[in-house]
Amino acid sequence: MTRKDESRALRVLQITDPHLRADPAGELLGVNTRDSLDAVIEQVLRDHGQPDLVLATGDLAQDGSEEAYRVFADKLQVFHCASAWIAGNHDEPDVMQQVASEHQASRRHIIQGGWQIILLDSSVRGQVYGELAESELAFLISTLEQNPGLPTLVTLHHHPVDIGSDWMEGIGLRNRDAFWRVVERFPQVRIVLWGHIHQEHDRERHGVRLLATPSTCIQFTSGSHQFAVEELPPGYRWFELEASGEFQTEVQRATEFEFDLDVDSTGY
Numbered sequence: 319m320t321r322k323d324e325s326r327a328l329r330v331l332q333i334t335d336p337h338l339r340a341d342p343a344g345e346l347l348g349v350n351t352r353d354s355l356d357a358v359i360e361q362v363l364r365d366h367g368q369p370d371l372v373l374a375t376g377d378l379a380q381d382g383s384e385e386a387y388r389v390f391a392d393k394l395q396v397f398h399c400a401s402a403w404i405a406g407n408h409d410e411p412d413v414m415q416q417v418a419s420e421h422q423a424s425r426r427h428i429i430q431g432g433w434q435i436i437l438l439d440s441s442v443r444g445q446v447y448g449e450l451a452e453s454e455l456a457f458l459i460s461t462l463e464q465n466p467g468l469p470t471l472v473t474l475h476h477h478p479v480d481i482g483s484d485w486m487e488g489i490g491l492r493n494r495d496a497f498w499r500v501v502e503r504f505p506q507v508r509i510v511l512w513g514h515i516h517q518e519h520d521r522e523r524h525g526v527r528l529l530a531t532p533s534t535c536i537q538f539t540s541g542s543h544q545f546a547v548e549e550l551p552p553g554y555r556w557f558e559l560e561a562s563g564e565f566q567t568e569v570q571r572a573t574e575f576e577f578d579l580d581v582d583s584t585g586y
Contacts, residue, residue: 434469534554
């Protein structure tokens with residue numbers, strides 16, 4: 319693998335919530351999730367080219383099947399770089415971990431391009447909401463203590479803040495106060511990144527940039543009181559991380575992807 323030119327920014331791609339199934343015709347609210355992921359990957363290559371790292375932030379499979387994870391791994395082969403996967407509430411963590419390990423995608427602590435990236439498991443078996451076990455919080459503390467001089471991106475699946483959508487409040491990160499107590503101790507944390515909410519989110523909290531990213535399949539309506547989807551195209555997030563700690567990020571969508579969304583659905 320070609321070594322990254324250290325004079326340029328680290329290029330990181332976030333892909334989240336593809337909800338793949340074992341069945342190639344598998345859909346989510348009328349959208350074939352394999353086709354929508356393909357469209358997003360094509361858009362990445364068209365808009366940005368090759369990343370240096372891919373972060374896959376949960377709900378990789380809708381059915382938790384080994385075949386779905388193998389399909390996901392195969393689709394990422396187009397990128398000439400490593401990936402790192404974390405589980406969401408729809409994933410089967412043991413199955414996902416098995417396939418991820420085969421593809422060297424199970425790392426949860428990455429130091430690259432002058433940055434530290436920490437991947438946390440917020441999934442709770444059998445539950446839609448998220449929670450960070452004491453072991454996860456200890457892992458976060460340990461990695462931050464070990465590298466006080468490195469700008470840090472922390473990522474997890476569940477949202478750790480109120481996003482202004484009533485129906486999603488009960489399915490975010492339950493112990494968010496404990497999470498923020500850790501983060502606030504370490505000024506090197508520059509970014510907290512998540513998936514799960516199927517929409518773009520961008521704000522700042524005590525100097526930390528808080529970011530969420532559209533799904534590669536369906537999109538939830540921002541600010542909705544009850545479950546609702548909107549006909550926005552699937553998307554991804556791209557980062558340019560400078561070793562100085564500065565960074566740029568943007569969301570792009572596969573605007574040419576055609577789909578017939580079931581907008582009347584009351585859940586998924």
